[in-house]
Amino acid sequence: MPRQGLIDRRLAIFLLGLFILTVAVPVGNLAMAGKPVPTYLVALIGKYLCYALLAVALDLVWGYCGILSLGHGAFFALGGYAMGMYLMREIGARGVYANPLLPDFMVFIGWKHLPWYWWGFDHFWLAAIMVLLAPGILAFTFGWFAFRSRVTGVYLSIITQAMTYALMLAFFRNEMGFGGNNGLTDFKDILGFDLASDGTKVGLTMLSAVALAGGLLLSRWITTSRLGKVLVCVRDAESRTRFLGYRVEHYKLFIFTVSAMMAGVAGALYVPQVGIINPSEFSPANSIEIVIWVALGGRGTLVGAALGAIIVAAAKTYLTGALPEAWLYALGALFILVTIALPTGVLGAVETGIGRLRRRPAAKEAEA
Template sequence: MTAAKPFARADLLARRRLFSAPAWLGLAAAVIVLALLPLLNLAFPAGHALHVSSYIVALLGKFMCFAIAALALDLVWGYAGILSLGHGLFFALGGYAQGMYLMRAIGRDGVYHSTLPDFMVFLDWKSYPWFWAFTEHFWYAMLLAVLVPGALAFVFGYFAFRSRITGVYFSIITQALTFAAMLLFFRNDTGFGGNNGFTDFKRILGFDITAPATRAALCWTTLAALAGSLVLARAITQSRLGRVLTAVRDSESRLRFIGYDPQGFKLFVWTVSAVMCGIAGALYVPQVGIINPGEMSTQNSIEMVIWVATGGRGTLIGPIVGAGAVNAVKTWFTSVFPEFWLYALGLIFVLTTLFLPQGIVGLARQVAARRSRRKP
């Protein structure tokens, strides 16, 4: 028995490592490749064999924002067993905070040449509502993009987890919350732009938002945020907190029986996940050029679930792969058969559930395990 202790400790240390050496190399290679694409856009003129179009750079930035949102959802669904159908709300709240800063950065270059956004002038607003105060400052708007989703998630999660709402009931409540917020934001008298939302952005931090250099900087910033989110999520899941979250997912009642109170653990990871979604939304808006209540639709939140399921729930890397793969298919499909995309999305989810229950990453791991068993 004494001889087994060093091996047990070594195994525990191995499990606590953030990433293995090959994984670090793979991540570094992926970051370098993704960072090179905007650089090729700047370094080579259009028509050159190595030139990457501005459309590809913007598309890459958008996909990485979706990957951050999928990673955030995997943190609560894949590891804590909390299925949320409302993460689109946190994503949109971060986007609205960024969008108002961009609207105020337009200055008097709008249609009505007013210091107020065009939609406020059209609706005969005389001043900004109180909740948009100080949003002309970039860092304050970014603080809102973090604090507002985090505060809403904390308050909602506190009462939901305190009431021990779990499973499908929790999913339905998050969906209802998102739908109610979407109806609120659609109203013209609430100060959120109504149906059209915020658009026609011109500058960010004084730079032309459509300039290739600005697009490249936004893409690199999103890449850094994605890498940081992955490291943070991995650190959480590899810690003792991560093991408690896994126990919550597998058997919450048994965890309570041995003396743990899951409420605080669930509330922490739920709030962190919402903040990550808010950051993703704030990075998404300047690269896409619009934010409206449609981003809060239940369809968008369900799409996030499909990204995670397709890539591989509970793997962290899987949701990133799934977000990229599903949205790449969506980009092609909506340009060819736009009216059939929802049917195709449903088919992807059904096929994934039936034939890839562990997702793309799970399939890759199974193939690698079979090959390793055949080698000896």
């Protein structure tokens, strides 16, 4: 079978939009008088782009391999914590307690030494590696156990939920050394750039856009490869694929780990932009919300997942501000409507609609 092109029309349109955004944001915020793109909007866009990357990561495992992970928020949060640890170390002696050796919260709970797992986090490169490694190792170990013993379907979903729930409880504990309830916050700067300045914010947003584009291209490259074909086979008929001689668990493990690392990168970009990471990021509800982004946008389309994340997150921002009561009703209704009425998601519905419009003139011509 010939390989599908790396960039199809959907992806091309989306990447073009992303490119326009990365040009418009810095120009509108930094270069033009009167700031047509206000700074709060820049931070918001950056946040949405991180969500979009997270949604793409989930779509990779759910849309292409049928693994419905209800614990992807955990990988996102782990990446976020790895970045948060570096940002904490960057604060140095500028904390409330002005302790040059320990972050504020450790001084507060009376610790005298930096625990071993914080060593080296004052180096950005180590934090950057950990952003990939921490979620990667967790996903690899978890997946290695789960896929090898053929835990599938809803059972897998439920234990991934248990995983993120257990991590949430663990990170809430002060003794874990990750700031307990309050998490990590009060960041000052990243690689010497002031996090409060407009320039850094625009930079981070552009970086998020690049990461999203990279994530999309990588996912597209994987899913159009031979390996990607096997993944779809696993999704559609797992037993049959196994009988054909493929080591199904290896494929699943590979894609699960890659997806977790991608989620970790999204988390790492998210934290400096929102300025805080705390254990509530691990909550099962958060992870399920990611699923609805993907389902709304269109499962198994990559671009749709990214769009879904941006649409839902924007709706959330608007509704929690304008009608705080209505947000949960809207989200709940969205879950129900999308699963029953929009099985192919917004992207699927739009494309079917466009397809019908195209065919109609063609049909008329045929009649005439």
